[in-house]
Amino acid sequence: MRAIYLEEPWKVAYIDKEKPEPKEGQALIKVRAAGICGSDIGAYRGTNPLVSYPRIIGHEVVGEVISIPEDNAKGIKAGDHVIVDPYLFCGECYPCSIGRTNCCTDLKVLGVHVEGGMSDYMVHPADMLWKLPEDMPWDIAPMAEPLTIALHGIHRGGLKKGEHVAIIGAGPIGLLAAMSALAYGAEPIVIDVVAERLSFAKELGVKYTINSAEENLTEKVLEYTNGRLAELVMECSGANPAVRSALDITANAGRITLTGWPKKDTPLPTDMITRKEIDIRGARTSANEFEEAIELIHTGKVDVRKILTKTVTMEETPAVIADIEQNSGNYMKVNVIL
Known part of the structure; x- marks a missing residue:
């Protein structure tokens, strides 16, 4: 599969990589779009001390479910359109026990601590997906995450x-x-x-x-x-x-x-x-805001298309990341379409 890969700071590339296989409790997702976030630019610069290298970047990720365990919490099925919750929590520490999973003492973020989703396919915990309306356009759907x-x-x-x-x-x-x-x-x-x-x-x-x-x-x-x-x-x-x-x-x-x-x-x-x-x-990342974010975008109450600077292909992405780093004033949001 294709992926956007940070070998180390200042070295971002479009590469071929082996397609992942889902483990127990994971869904396999065909990624359709992924947003380029300021944190991805920080990872490119090497200014985010939490990022480990090498790393596939991307945490604003939407796609189509290829396979998923039938007993997943939200009843999501193969073929459904989803957005991934990119903040992996332990479920056992004090903040997790009171529902503030974004404050998990062992929080891991896609594209930072573990592989991100700017690739043709990704695997993700089946219970950390949120269903998207089928008529929500792929090019704006990733912006539910920053929302x-x-x-x-x-x-x-x-x-x-x-x-x-x-x-x-x-x-x-x-x-x-x-x-x-x-x-x-x-x-x-x-x-x-x-x-x-x-x-x-x-x-x-x-x-x-x-x-x-x-x-x-x-x-x-x-x-x-x-x-x-x-x-x-x-x-x-x-x-x-x-x-x-x-x-x-x-x-x-x-x-x-x-x-x-x-x-x-x-x-x-x-x-x-x-x-x-x-x-x-x-106010760190988010917890339980995805449903509201999806609804606000889908109904047009928050018109995220107004802040979408442009969409790019996977092949264009490394050069665009380098240009955003140099000329950030020219961009608001850029999404990669796969």
């Missing part, structure tokens, strides 16, 4: 209809969070330092944007919220100054969800956290 990340941050922050949510970082997760907020009946405020990304957010229906490199962030949030500040702040950039600024724009009794992953510690004024009584929550 789960955005939804998890929204859920962790308890976003309600009518609230303002300040979203720091207008990358794919931030924009998906903004589109989801609109679907929830909330008012997103998208914050970034790149004017083009903020203009793009406006095209997606976001009313309020702030260029934090050129405008006073707190003053603009006060203006957009009629002096209240944001009930929820979602930090999606992972930049240390952005994490710190989240406290400034959060309302008294407000909430913050930290979805971005800074590379180093961020000093925070704990006196402000106490004075405002801010709830701060981490």
